Amino acid sequence: MRVVIVGAGEVGSNIASSLADAHDVVVVDVDADRVEELNYSLDVLAIQGDGASIETLEEAGVGDADLLIASTDHDETNLATCGTSKVLGEAFTIARVKQVGFLRTWERTSSAFGVDFMVCSNLLTAEDIVQIIGLPAAVDVEWFANGLVQMAEFELGPDSPLVGQTVSEADQFEFLTFAAVLRNGDVELARGDSTLAAGERVVVIGPPERVHQFALTASPAAASDDTESVFVVGGGEIGYQTARLLQERGINPRLIEEDPERAREVAESLSKTLVLQFDATDTDALERENFDSADAVVAALESDQENLLVSLLAKRLGVKQTIAVVETGEYRDVFEAVGVDVAVNPRVVTAEEITRITREETTEKLTFIEDDRAEVIEVEVSPDSALAGVPIRESIPKLPAGVVVGAIARQRDLVSPRGDTVIEVGDHVVLFVDAAIAEEITAAI
Template sequence: MRVVIVGAGEVGSNIAASLCDSHEVVVVDHDPDRVEELNYSLDVLAVAGDAASIETLEDADVGAADLLVASTDDDETNLASCGTAKALGDAFTIARVKQYGYLRTWERAPGTFGVDFMVCSNLLTAEDIVKIIGLPTAVDVERFANGLVEMAEFEVDDDSPLVGQTVREADRYEMLTFAAILRGETVELPRGDSRLQAGDRVVVIGPSETVHEFASTATPDETAGEAEMVFVVGGGEIGFQTARLLQERGISPRLVEQDAERARELAESLADTVVLQTDATDANALDRENFGEADAVVAALDNDQKNLLVSLLAKRLGAGQTVAVVETGEYRDLFETVGVDVAVNPRTVTAEEITRFTRENTTEKLAFIEDDRAEVLEVEVDDDSGLVGRPIRESVPDLPGDVVVGAIVRGRELLSPRGETVIQSGDHVVLFVDAERAEAVTAAI
């Protein structure tokens, strides 16, 4: 497949890196230095020029492309690129936008703007934040098989009772699967005698109620239930969408916004949200609003430094979980190192969503672990699958890579995968796979 990616920032570069091994990839960017860097670092053809210009897209031979991904930081440039691509050929077009209004317009009339599929960074980020708040002790959460199966990633703290236990000792739940142990830069597929250490991150897969029970075991001194008192700091688009989604889940958040006019707009739009017009860095004002008693605080201000400050202030005042929006991807690890519980990068979330879509023909749902170090994917297997008709202990070792079967859904029944379990045609199977072998594994099943 010939893929043209418009924009070589964090989003475009991540998508290019995930596709270039198996597709012909062309990247267009206005920055000549970035273009030169990509030509050396990835197996792609990088073209310098204005992505909204028909001449530049002709130079990239968009007319012969099967897929165009418009992923710059400017919504209008992305929409113009998609419209131009339709004028030049028949590529399937994907546009990244920040403004939710463009998505609402496109949803009313798919194909508008010349866009075949649209992703909204701000909405995706808010959705990611709300999933994490739903399981406060987790650092990542995804749902599969229409919500029957949940994947969650937990950090094993120094005082966790899991420290020193083997996986066999920690696995007290019939329907839970230990999919991976993330230790430093390594991804270990757990065995019964694998011993958990402080600082490990553990990935588990199972029904939601079982994952929540495990969360109580992993971090017994913290609440594993859904947060009830939530502060959202920052009334921009991500903050607004986060509050709106929390309302839909029956949570009435408190939203902090300093600008008086914007605060009025938010109060009018969010009926079940208490909007506080105050400075988010004023510790005394926040203390008066019981900021330190919050189950969760979301920092969604307009720059990374403010979000870090608010998150650390929330921790100092006694708040439970802190989730910070981090626009600069390389700061994510830094934020979590200095005390922020979870750092969410909108560009990474968007790149993952677009990559999921480009692989929809082989997977029904795809989630990424630790910035593409591993993948969790859901597939419906048929008679030709290498997994069908044999016990898991025999079929999985034949796959081209390390794989853990995390869950099996047969009809509406959730099955616990064990070595003797035989997968049947039509089953939905949730798999944990090393990222480098993911495409080979999906091809084999």
Template sequence: MRVVIVGAGEVGSHIAASLADSHDVVVIDIDSERVEQMNYSHDVLALTGDGASLETLEAADAASADLLIASTDDDETNLATCGTAKALGDAFTIARVKHVGFLRTWERSRGTFGVDFMVCSNLLTAEDIVQVIGLPAAVDVDWFANGLVQMAEFELGEDSPLLGRTVSEADQFELLTFAAILRDDAVELPRGDSKLESGDKVVVIGTPETVHQFAQRAAPKAAAADTETVFVVGGSEIGVQVARLLQTRGIKPRLIEQDPDRAREVAEELPATLVLNVDATDTSALDRENFGMADTVVATLDNDQKNLLVSLLAKRLGVDQTIAVVETGAYRELFETVGVDIAVNPRVVTAEEITRFTREQTTEKLAFIEDDRAEVLEVEVGGESVLVGRPIRESIADLPEGVVVGAIARAGALVSPRGETVIEPGDHVVLFVDETVAAEVTATV
């Protein structure tokens, strides 16, 4: 497939890296330094120019492209790029936008702006945040098989009762699979005698009920606390969308916004949310609102430094869980190292969503673990799949090392994937796959 990507920032370069191995990729950016770096670091053809201009797209031969992805940081540029691409040829167009208003317009009339598929960074980021709030002990959560299967990643803290135990001792649930242990920079496929250590990140796949039960064992204090009190700090669009999504789950969040005019706008937009017009660094005002007793604080202010400050202040005041939006991808690890529980980067979330969409022909659903160190994917297996017709312990031997069968959904019910389990044609199989063998596995199953 021939793919043209407009925008070589964090989103565009992330997508290019994931597609370059199996597709013919052309990247366009107005910044010549970025273009030079792309040509040096990725197996792509990178060109300098304005991706919204007819001349630049003609130079990139966008008329013969199968797919065009507009991923710059400017919504209007991305929409104009897709419209221009449609004037040149028949490429399927994907536009990245930040503002939910553009998405709502497009949803009302798909194809508007010359866009075939639209991805909204602010809404995706809010959805990512709210998913994690739903399972307080987890650092990453995703769903498969129409909600039958949940994947969750847990970091084992120093007080976890599972430390020093083996996987076989920790795995006490019939419909739960230990998919991986992430330790330092390594991805380890767990064996029964694998011992769990402080700082390990454990990926489990199972029913929502068994995942929650595992959370109670891995982090009893966090998992036992019902998420009732949530503060959203910042009336940004991400903050407003987080509050709106929480409302739909029956949680009435409190939103802190320092600007009185913006606070009034948000209060009118979200009648079920208590909007507080205070400074999020004013500890006296926060004490009056019982900020330190919150179950979760979500920092969605307009820059990374403010979000870090608010998150660390919240932890100091006693908040159980802190989630911060971080716009600079390089800062994510720093945020979590200094004490923020979960750092969410809108650009990474967006790039992953676009990459998922480009691979829908081979997978039903795709999730990324730890910035592409591994993938969890759902496939509907046909009669010719190497997984079908034999016990899993035999069929898995025909796949490269680095694959775990995490769950099997059959006729609306979950089947426990043990060594003797036989996968049948039409089953939806959820696989944990090491990134180094992902392309080979996708082509095989």
């Protein structure tokens, strides 16, 4: 497949990296230094130019492309790029936007803007945040199989009862699969005799109730049965969408917004959200609102520095769970290293969604682990799949090393993935896969 990616920032570069091994990829960017870097580091053709220009798109070969991905940081540029590409050929177009308004317009008619599929960074980020809230011990959470299956990543603190246990000893929950252990920057498939240590992270896959039970076991002090008190700091698009989604889940959050006009707009739109108009670093105001007793605080302000400050203040005051939006990808590990529980990068979330769309024929859903070193994917098993009709203990050894069957959904029921389990045609299977073999695995199944 020939793919043209316009925009070589964090989103475009991540997508290019995930597609370069299996496809003919061309990347377009206005930054000459970035273009030179990509030509050196990835097996792609990177060219300098304005992606919304018809001349640049002609040079990139959009007329012969199968897929065009517009992933710059400017919504209007991405929409113009998709519209221009339709003049040159019939490439399937994917546009990244930040403003939900563009998504709502596009949803009314699939032909709007010349875009075949639209991904909204702000909405995806809010959805990611809301998934994490409620599992305070988790640093990443994703849903699969229409909500039947949950993938969660947990960091083991020094006081975790699991520290010192082997994976076999810790694996005491029906239908729950230990997929991997993340230690020293490496992703290791879970082995029964592997001993768990403080600071390591474990990835588990299973039904939500079992994942929740595991959370309570992995970190009894941090996990709780119910999340009721949530503060969202920042009334921008991500903060607004987070509060709206929390309302839909039956959680009525409190939202702090310093700007009076924006606070009034949010209050008028979100009937079940209490909007508080003050500076989120005003400790006296926070004390009056019982900020310190919150189950979760979401920092969704306009800058990474502000979000870090609010998150650290929340932890100092005793908040159980802090989630911060981090626009700069390299800061994400720094945030978590200094005490923020979860750092969510909108660009990484967007890259995951767009990569999933590029594999749409075989992949129902996809998420990255440890900055794309591994993937968790959901596939619907076809008649010619290597998994169909044989026990797992026979099918998996025939695939490249680095894959674990995490869960099997058969219609609305879960089937335990054991060695003698036979996967049937039509089953939805959730797999943990080493990123190096992801394309090969999806082609085989």
